[in-house]
Amino acid sequence: MKYVLVNDVTIAYERRGKGTPLVLLHGFxxxxxxxxxxxxxxxxxxxxxxxxxRGFGQSTTVETPYTMSDMADDLAGLLDHLGIEKxxxxxxxxxxxxxxxxxxxxxxxxxxxxxxxxxAASDSPERKEGRYKTxxxxxxxxxxxxxxxxxxxxxANERVQAFVRSVIERQSxxxxxxALKAMAEREDLMSILSSxxxxxxxxxxxxxxxxxxxxxxxxxAAIPSAKFxxxxxxxxxxMMEFALxxxxxxxxxx
Ligand code: MLT
Numbered sequence: 001m002k003y004v005l006v007n008d009v010t011i012a013y014e015r016r017g018k019g020t021p022l023v024l025l026h027g028f029x030x031x032x033x034x035x036x037x038x039x040x041x042x043x044x045x046x047x048x049x050x051x052x053x054r055g056f057g058q059s060t061t062v063e064t065p066y067t068m069s070d071m072a073d074d075l076a077g078l079l080d081h082l083g084i085e086k087x088x089x090x091x092x093x094x095x096x097x098x099x100x101x102x103x104x105x106x107x108x109x110x111x112x113x114x115x116x117x118x119x120a121a122s123d124s125p126e127r128k129e130g131r132y133k134t135x136x137x138x139x140x141x142x143x144x145x146x147x148x149x150x151x152x153x154x155x156a157n158e159r160v161q162a163f164v165r166s167v168i169e170r171q172s173x174x175x176x177x178x179a180l181k182a183m184a185e186r187e188d189l190m191s192i193l194s195s196x197x198x199x200x201x202x203x204x205x206x207x208x209x210x211x212x213x214x215x216x217x218x219x220x221a222a223i224p225s226a227k228f229x230x231x232x233x234x235x236x237x238x239m240m241e242f243a244l245x246x247x248x249x250x251x252x253x254x
Contacts, residue, residue: 001058006077007070012058013051013078017043020111020254021087023075024050025095027117027236028183029146029176030167031057034092038239041247045254049087051078053098055175066178068186072102079109088253090114090201092239093211094179100189103196112199112253116246117208117236119215120222122188131184135177143171153209155235163240193222200226203249205234205241227252 001012014032016039026034032050039048054074055061075098079087088111091099096118103110123131137145147168154164200223204216213230220228229249231242239246 001052003058004078004081006074006081008062009054009074010058010060011051011054011074011078013049015047015049015082017046017048019045019047021084022046022048022250022253023079023087023089024048025053025075025089025091025098026056027091027093027095028179029056029143029150029171030092030164031171033057033167034237035239037243038247038250041244042250045251046088049078049082049084051075053095053179055178056171059175061172061175061178063174063178065181065185067182068097068101069105071098071182072105075102076106076109085109086111088112088114088199090116090250090253091118092116093118093236094183097183097186097189100192101186103198104189104192107196110198112201113196114201114203114250114253115216115219116203116238117205117211119211120189120193120219121215122186123184128184131180135180138173138176138180143168143173143176146176150210153236155237155241156207157235157237157241160235160237160240164237190218190222193219196223199252201229201249201252202226203229203231203238203246205231205236205238207233208236210236
């Protein structure tokens with residue numbers, strides 16, 4: 001991995017492949033390794049940048065509260081460091097929230113957008129409350145709380161479950177807590193969708209237990225030109241459950 005200091009956090013990233021710049025963002029509470037199985041299908045056509053978002057993997061975090069927009073600023077800093085002015089960007093779940101925050105703040109820097117198992121809507125009051133409760137539980141009992149709660153919901157596939165379990169276990173308490181609060185406070189970005197006149201791809205499993213496929217259908221309704229790839233039998237981890245199909249769908253961002 002390589003490292004750069006931006007906005008008081010060290011952002012770790014991997015870079016592989018050659019071609020059109022493509023930033024791939026992981027979801028919660030994972031890290032860039034989520035893309036390990038998809039990246040090989042893309043690296044002949046894309047210059048792939050795989051960051052660990054602040055608080056995850058080998059990236060550091062801060063203890064003061066932060067937002068999706070701060071995470072988008074981290075990416076802007078990383079892209080500046082790499083000398084990349086404009087890039088395609090796709091995000092898995094929470095990574096998709098960061099992608100949309102980035103597109104809102106830096107529309108001129110985006111050439112195409114992908115949302116994998118994600119949504120543009122903000123949290124319901126119940127969901128928000130649940131996140132604060134989980135954050136308090138993690139503060140008290142550690143990351144094991146989310147390992148147990150999330151692993152079965154991420155995928156029904158045992159191989160994928162074993163992988164995500166090991167990834168979640170290595171995440172830091174502060175990173176998990178910071179992201180839970182940032183997700184709880186995120187803006188509803190449904191209203192910016194119609195202004196996004198870019199190549200847009202939506203990839204979603206029909207048995208996603210964390211973010212129902214209806215959330216992706218609502219985005220498709222707001223952006224009729226978006227490509228919508230519904231993966232039958234996929235849960236919340238299409239980039240592992242259907243790595244080839246996910247990569248093929250992302251190729252429209254070239
Ligand atoms: C994720 O996979 O990134 C999270 O489940 C998203 C969320 O909790 O909203």
